[in-house]
Amino acid sequence: MNPLLEQFLSEARDFLHGIAEKLMQLENDPGSTPVMNELFRLVHTLKGNSGLFEFPEMTRVLHAGEDLLDAVRDGRVGYSQELTDRLLDAMDFVNLLVDEIESNDGAIGSDHAQNALRLAESLRQLIGVTAVEVKAPVAEASQASSVHNMPELPRLAELPEQQRMALYREALAGDTLLFVEYTPEQECFFKGEDPFHQARQIPDVVWQSVLPREPWSAPAELDAYHCNLVFNALTTAAPEELYELFRYTPEQLRIVPLPPIVLALPHGDPNGGPVYGDFVTDALGRLDTGDMAGLESVARTMLELSSPSLWLSSGLRWLLLVLELEPGNRYAQRTLIESLGSLTLPVWTTPETAVEADSELVGERFSEADARAFADILQAQREILGLPDSDAWLPGRLNAAATALAACQRSAGRIEALPTLEAALAEALDSVEAAPLLAWLDAHAPLDRSATAESEAEAAPMQVRNALIDVESDNKFGRRVEDSYVGPKTLKVDQDKIDNLMGLIGEMVVAKNSLPYLASRAETQYGVRELGREIKTQYAVINRIAEEMQDAIMQVRMMPVSFVFQRFPRLVRDTSRKLAKEVNLILEGENTEADKNIVEALADPLIHIVRNSLDHGIETPEVRRAAGKPPAGRLTIRATQEADRVYIEISDDGKGIDPTIIKRKAYEKGIIDESTMERLSDQEAVNLVFAAGFSTAEVISDLSGRGVGMDVVRSAVEKVNGTVSLESELGKGTLIRLSLPLSMAVTNVMIVESDKQIFGVPMDMVVETVRVSRSAIRTIKKRQTTVLRGRIVPLLALNELLAIDAEPYANEDDELATLVVRVHEEHVGIVVDDFRETVDIILKPMAGIIGGLGGYSGSALLGDGSVLMVLNPRELV
């Protein structure tokens, strides 16, 4: 056995071993990118190796495996157990082939073809393309050639001949013909883009087509919002216009300049026409001897004899036009004449054709293959030199291209061109751009038939400058974006700037608040009532503007809750996998917006709730089945907005919360006493999970935290002035509802007075203000209460809560000013000395030592410059 085959077999075994190992690793960790990449590389390399030999069965299966893994790597196909199984099957087959090659002296029996087809098909099924015929085995591929993926212009012939001829004239006169290929991003619809609209903006389109990027899936499975379109167009617009049009997505645009001759496509009725069999031979003979006048004359005669609607006539018209406009383009003329003989469309666009035109090089020095390779290399350097000049390694690339060009020239014996090449390289390196070398290439390299050239037009019109006009470069187009007169619709602004603006508006609100003081001073202190009134009028105006400004800046700070929601699919997947549970996550209302701070503050509580739900709520598939539920649990996270609040509901269809267990636990933990335990309703009991230090899990899992319960969620939500409530039905599921303000930047507070000090109370907690007659106060269980609207409301004196040594101050009618606030869904009356006005303030959290004081949510500056302490009744009572 030859050493190469031995090497192949031994390496193949290593690879197969590695592939199996990676597949196992992937099974345990399907999300691992490094494992996936390594797996892909192994299969890819093994496929490449097998292609060196005549093992089409092996290559076919490996190729399918590679394509499948590529799809998984790209996220087009999800990982599945099935996938591992099929790949393992396929690798077993390859292993079997390896064994057979070894024992069978380098050959594979013919009986494997069927299996190879079946396995490859089973792999491709997972990609979802079953109908696509497997590419020809690589071993059958023809000999080496560099690839030129020129665009296909399948239906150019559909354009009326007249239009094409006019276009051909224009293109020769200077209008470059550009082929545009626009491939929008697959997710672009979600970014609000409309690629069709964009494509329609392409100016001066003479031909267009819209094609699917991948074959269409069955209509019933079609994802309407996954963009699968590629737009092609042929245009005479200037490249600059196109760059301008696609300046935001240059990477989706490919522009290829086309030689005008591609328009020369005869059409018409292929049947009939005068019998003049020798025409082609005659014409070619005249072409070869340079008898252009004779050629034109026979062509014209021929045309006169033929009906104009014939394919032949159309071809002749083109030939005459090319003779007129491109008299030196022998290649085009020859191709047209030959196509008249064969009645097949001339193939203009593939550079391979162009390369054959180079055949004049062939001689003692060059074989046919050499000439083709020579042209290939030249073409490649042309493409390389046409790349953007922005890369840091440009000098190295230019040097290498020049070396390659020099070598080719030397091989072709054209040493006379070398000094100018050297000079061009020096100039290019000097100016750090490819242009001088490209100019040299244009002048020297294009099929140096010039030795026998009769006209300057000979300078190879067929040498398509198909250097892709590259649009990747940032430098090149960054400037254009900035200069652009059409401003972008979205601005990216540094968060600090917004915060700064926010702060300024806060100050403005505060400053504005000083005007009423000023007005009352004008009245009371200086006795100028008129001025006082005017100030008040002005205040109303400034107040309105300030409010609108606040509103506007709030809008800027709004962001969708999807910012938080987007992490849940992964979290739920990973967590449920760890817990061996099956969970379907449903996200709704992701576009609901709230202030950035609110959305950010939402993240931790939500994660906690979701984990709790997965951990304690949703049961394992076995338990669920036993309970008559579908094995997969459902977890829904829904955001909605109502008035000035955002509601987030997290619901599951898990086992719910058992109020009796909660009661018992709460009692055991000393959170409630025995009598409370008896008295509590189920709903109240369920809400005990929010009590500090409560955790229901029998065993503390490593997921929902160690002993950290729902009380953390509650305090986090309350920190941003939100509330949380919970409903649960045993065996059916749990619903947790968070209610949050849309924004937290400006707080409306009521100012109350107690013992000659003033305090703020957030208005969203205030239910009402009442004056309670002392006679209406009852003492129940040593606590003072009163009845308001048929409800017993406990009364607490603010002085007492703040440890102020003073009695509440009653008015003349012996009534106590009572602020009724909502604390954890309960109403509590806070007795103060008096109520004052409400104001908008920017709440600043307390810092330093006083930050540790309970009972306050922050402080704020008032219009008169004094500091207002804002109470937090939740912590206070």
Added chain:
Amino acid sequence: MKRILVVDDAATVRLYHRNILEAAGYAVDEAVNGIEAMEKALQTPFDLYVVDINMPKLDGYGFLREIRSQEIAQPPAIMVSTEAESNDRHRAYRAGANIYLIKPVKPDGLLTYIRLLLAEERT
């Protein structure tokens, strides 16, 4: 004797290329990835690189970009790939390849390009 550096992670492919190139009278050195290729190329000059794309540690694009960033003589590079995608060819050229060939490259085909790129007349 002209020296060629073959960069490929697959031993089979390296051996395949070595066989072809040595038979044609070239001196061949091998590297199993871009990093090793960098080390070798910076140590001794080569007249040509034959480079695979997909390799661990540093792939073919990375190797070419790195080597083209060096202030050394810049021999031509042949990039050999199984991908017929024009995007890959484009990337290869951008990284610093001078011609892009599709695997499997038949010995004759490969040698034709190499002879031209090394400025050797056909014998």
Added chain:
Amino acid sequence: MAITYQKKVALFQDAVGAEEAEGLLEWLLKNPKSQLNFADCRHLHAANLQVMMAVKPVIAVWPKDAKLRTWLESALK
């Protein structure tokens, strides 16, 4: 509404937005023998275009807007 669904004909009017695509797809699947009328259509979002390319419905009337018509024909014919 930019698409009016009649018994067997979907009428495209003015500019048809992306949000119509899903409904269009459903309708085309439910009414496989239906026809589309673009006479008064000025533009349709690419999502709608690709739905039609995938389902290949019968076009009863092409748009009056010549440029739109050319684009549509290149995609749907």
